[in-house]
Amino acid sequence: MHTIDVIDxxxxxxxTDRVWHALVAELNGAANWWTPHNTFQPGPTAPQHKGGTSRITVHPNGVGKPGPKLRFTATTTHVDAERQLTTTLSGHFTGDFSYTLTPVDDGARTRLTITFTSTPHGWPALLDKVAHLGFKHSQQTQRALTQLRAHLDTHLDTHQDDTKGTSA
Incomplete structure (x- = not known):
């Protein structure tokens, strides 16, 4: 099987605190910046806690549009609040997904690194042979990061309860 190994x-x-709050909100289902291609549904323990989960659905054609959906669950294995969140994946993808936040310019800015290392299973493994899922993943992640930038630029107050899926 082919392993997808992508860093965006x-x-x-x-x-970092603003970026962290926006990331945690998204993993808890806020749908502020990763939609229309990825949606997140938190499990009984929120994904920003070790052992927490988020059910991820990839909508290649966009939410609410016809077409296949790729589903997998991310279970949090490591959390260093405002620095790193690492998960293991199960479902259509198995492997690891991590988010690393690094302060830049004395903390005024943040480098967000998203690492996706996984193996597709089931019909996505066949799809990967023709659709190059790693490339598609990176395209959609870059689109999401652009949307995150716009979201952060327009939503200045992040002190509301972002962990319940609401945003400022």
Whole structure:
């Protein structure tokens, strides 16, 4: 089987606490910046806690549009709040997904690195042979990071309860 190993990264003009809150909100289902291609549904323990889960659905054609959906669950294995969140994946993908936040310019900005190392299973393994899922994943992640930047730029107050899926 083919392993997908992709690293996407960007520098955001916001401190790590703002980026962390936006990331945690998204993993808890806020749908502020990763939609329309990925949606997240948190499990009984929120994904920002060790052992927490988030059910991820990839909608290649967009949410609410016809077409296949790829589903997998991310279970959090490591959390260093405002620095790193690492998960293991099960379902259509098995492997690891991690988010690393690094302060830049004395904390005024943040480098967000997203690492996706996984193996597709079931029909996505066949799809990977023709659709190059790693490339598609990176395209959609870069689109999401652009949307995250816009979201952070327009939503200045992140002190609301982002962990319940609401945003400022």
């Amino acid at each position: 990264e960007t520098i955001l003009n916001h401190p």
